[in-house]
Amino acid sequence: MIIITGASKGIGHYLMTEYINKGEEVIGFFNNTIVESEGKDGEFVRMDICDHVALAGWVKQNAERLSRITIVNCAAINYNSFAHKSDIEKWAEVINVNVIGTFKVILAFLPLMRDQSYGRIINFGSVVSELPSPGISAYAASKSxxxxxxxxxxxENAGKGITINNINLGYSELGMISQVPQEYLNAILKKIPIGKLCAQEDIFNTVEYIRKSEYLTGTNINLNGGII
Known part of the structure; x- marks a missing residue:
């Protein structure tokens, strides 16, 4: 069973569609964004990942059908502002969703994974956790x-057959790249040794590599085209 958060757009939506097409049993969590795959196969659940009670309740209600669980945490938000001009409430919201929300998802499923002695947890980090980028201190802090x-x-969980890893994604064809001004995007491309944005297929292949590995845990995979 594959659980994908942020499944209504960007990387989450792409992965959801790929797994549906491959006949995998997959459930997509979404919240504010309307699901773009209306009419397609696959199960979508409206879920606020910051609501631990709702998450825990859903897992309890569905525990009997959840087995060999893979969680792919794609849900995230951004807030662009220079630090000295930041709205602290908006800044804190990024931390709440990207860090605390991600942890709440993990917390909801982890006891069941431990009972079953199996689990795969895959988070999407970002190249910006190591690469200086102006105006995104909240997002960079959350991914770090x-x-x-x-x-x-x-x-804590290696002895229970559970692995957890981050994909520190560089600049890809999916996700928040649409928010980057073209002038800045051109500058980014010049800095990427491979010379292009990360293809969506490379994202899927990396997720699959982590899913199939029993020995890879507690680490970051830098999927960034050599930019750092």
């Missing part, structure tokens, strides 16, 4: 926090 999160959870 995932590194420490996975290392701790990995050692």
């Amino acid at each position: 926090a995932l590194t420490g999160l996975v290392k701790s959870i990995a050692v």
Whole structure:
């Protein structure tokens, strides 16, 4: 069973569609964005990942059909502002969704994974956690926090057949790239040694590599075209 958060757009929507087409049993969580795949096969559940009670309740109600669980945490938000001009409420909301929300999803499923002695947890980090980028301190901080999160959870659960890893994604054809001005995008492309944005197929292949690996845990995979 594959659970994808942020399944109504961007990377989450792409992965959801790919797994549906491959006949996998997959459930997509979405919240504010309307699902773009109306009429397609696959199960979509409206879920606020910051609502731990709702998450835990859903897992309890569906526990009997959940087995060999893979969680792919794609849900995230951004807030663009120079630090000295930041609205603290909007800044904190990014941390709440991207870090605390991600952890709440993990927390909801982790006891069941431990009972079943199997689990795969895959988070989407970002190249910006290591690459200086102006105006995105909240997003960079949120993605940096995932590194420490996975290392701790990995050692706690390695003996239970559960792995957890981050994909630190560079600049891809999907996700928030649409928010980047063309002038800045051209500058980014010049910095990527491979010379192009990450193809969506490479994202899927990396997720699958992590899913199939029993030994890879507590680490970051830098899918960034060599930019750092």
